[in-house]
Every structure is written in structure tokens, then in C-alpha cells.
Amino acid sequence: MESAMDYHTARALLEWQIELGATEAILDAPVNRYETPAQKPKPKADAPIAPIKKPKIDPVQVAKTQAQGAGDLAALKATLAQFEHCDLRRGARSMVFADGNPAAKVMIIGEAPGRDEDREGRPFVGRVGQLFDRMFAAIDLSRDGSEAESSVYVTNILPWRPPQNRDPKADEIAMMMPFVARHVELANPDILVLMGNIACQGVLGKRGVSRLRGHWVEAFGKPALPMYHPDALMRNPVLKREAWADLLDLKSRLNGKG
Numbered sequence: 734m735e736s737a738m739d740y741h742t743a744r745a746l747l748e749w750q751i752e753l754g755a756t757e758a759i760l761d762a763p764v765n766r767y768e769t770p771a772q773k774p775k776p777k778a779d780a781p782i783a784p785i786k787k788p789k790i791d792p793v794q795v796a797k798t799q800a801q802g803a804g805d806l807a808a809l810k811a812t813l814a815q816f817e818h819c820d821l822r823r824g825a826r827s828m829v830f831a832d833g834n835p836a837a838k839v840m841i842i843g844e845a846p847g848r849d850e851d852r853e854g855r856p857f858v859g860r861v862g863q864l865f866d867r868m869f870a871a872i873d874l875s876r877d878g879s880e881a882e883s884s885v886y887v888t889n890i891l892p893w894r895p896p897q898n899r900d901p902k903a904d905e906i907a908m909m910m911p912f913v914a915r916h917v918e919l920a921n922p923d924i925l926v927l928m929g930n931i932a933c934q935g936v937l938g939k940r941g942v943s944r945l946r947g948h949w950v951e952a953f954g955k956p957a958l959p960m961y962h963p964d965a966l967m968r969n970p971v972l973k974r975e976a977w978a979d980l981l982d983l984k985s986r987l988n989g990k991g
């Protein structure tokens with residue numbers, strides 16, 4: 734059995750330790766003073782980082798919703814100017830919306846702005862535009878006309894110039910079509926003219942203007958006439974004969990004789 738040490742013995746032992754150089758009381762077990770408080774384990778360097786999921790956006794659906802929300806042509810133009818999903822806008826100087834008389838009975842849909850149109854912000858200017866104006870002047874139609882019967886209204890499938898005038902891609906056309914559809918709905922012409930392959934691809938879903946031209950079809954609930962693009966006529970003037978036949982056909986239809 735352990736006997737309790739008396740006061741005097743304990744004190745003598747303590748003094749003896751102090752004499753030996755002890756300066757502080759110590760515990761039974763050693764204390765590691767280099768040990769830091771418990772820390773959170775560090776993630777391993779090669780631990781996989783969970784990807785941040787972005788909600789997937791369907792630009793065609795966004796275009797449909799936005800275009801339908803536009804109540805008039807000015808609102809449609811402003812909505813298109815805010816549309817962020819078509820990358821072509823970033824390389825273009827201007828947005829080319831339309832030109833001519835919005836009340837015209839004839840609405841012409843072309844392809845996309847070229848260099849001159851991108852500079853001026855109007856469709857069909859430059860050399861192609863001059864031929865365009867001469868073609869319609871030949872059947873007494875002009876984009877400067879103030880009467881619905883004697884004027885035209887003109888737009889393009891794409892409002893921004895593709896780089897180096899390349900053909901528009903299918904997804905670029907698809908995301909612009911809701912705006913074109915709304916444009917037609919708001920302008921409400923009697924007749925549509927689809928100029929060239931890209932207009933036919935966008936509106937009718939097929940190319941091959943040399944087969945399609947001259948045959949009336951229905952588009953957006955309106956009679957539509959596919960025609961050669963003036964650019965094609967400049968590169969291949971023998972096509973002008975067929976283009977002239979189509980212009981005469983358009984004039985007859987406008988005068989209620991077609």
C-alpha cells in the first residue's frame with residue numbers, strides 16, 4: 734500500500750529538484766508542443782472537380798419566344814438587335830433589318846447582307862442592289878414608293894453579314910427563321926418573293942432555285958414566288974430571261990390576273 738508522503742519530506746524533495754535546476758512542473762506524459770490543432774484534411778490535388786452545369790439553351794426556342802413578343806416592326810427590330818445567340822452579330826458592323834415600304838403588297842426575302850449592306854445597314858445596296866432595283870423598276874415597283882401597290886418591302890434571312898460572305902450555316906438560318914416568320918406576319922404583305930437558294934432553304938426547307946423558280950408555292954400562309962437572286966443573274970446573265978418571265982408573272986398576280 735502506498736503511504737502518503739508527509740509535508741516536510743515532499744517539500745525537501747521539491748527543494749532538492751529546484752537545486753538541480755528544475756524550473757517548471759511537468760506532467761506524467763510528455764506534451765508535443767509542435768503539434769498544431771486539428772486541421773481539415775486538404776483535398777487531394779487530383780481529386781475530380783464537379784463540373785458546373787449550365788442550363789442548356791435552345792436558341793431557336795429563345796428566338797421564337799422573343800419574336801412572338803414583338804408587337805410591331807420597330808419592336809421586332811429592337812428585339813433582334815438584343816438577340817445574343819447568333820455569333821455572326823459579333824463580326825458584323827451593322828444589323829440589316831429591312832428597307833422599302835412596310836405597307837407594300839410585295840415583300841422580298843433575300844439571303845444576307847454583303848460588304849456594302851454591312852457598311853450601310855440597308856439590304857441590297859451596291860452593284861447587286863442596283864440590279865435588284867432595276868428588276869423591280871421594270872415592273873413598276875420600287876422600294877421608295879409610298880403606295881402599297883407600287884412599292885416593295887425587302888429583308889433578308891440573316892440580318893448580319895457572314896464572314897467573307899460565306900453561305901449561312903443551317904443553325905444560323907434556323908435561329909433566324911422565327912424572326913423572319915414574325916417579320917412576315919407583322920408586315921402582312923399579299924405576296925412573298927424568295928430570292929435565291931438561302932431564302933428557299935430558310936422558308937421552304939429546300940434548295941434548288943433553278944427548279945423552284947417560277948412555281949408559286951405557299952409560305953407563311955401567303956403565295957410565294959421563288960426567283961433567281963440578282964447575284965446569280967450577274968454571274969450568269971443567261972438566267973435573266975427566266976428572271977424576266979418570273980417578274981412578269983409577279984406583276985400579273987399583283988394585278989389580279991395571275
Ligand code: URA
Pocket residue numbers: 843844845846847850855856857858861889964
Ligand atoms: N444579297 C442578299 O441576299 N441580300 C442583301 O442584302 C445583299 C445581297
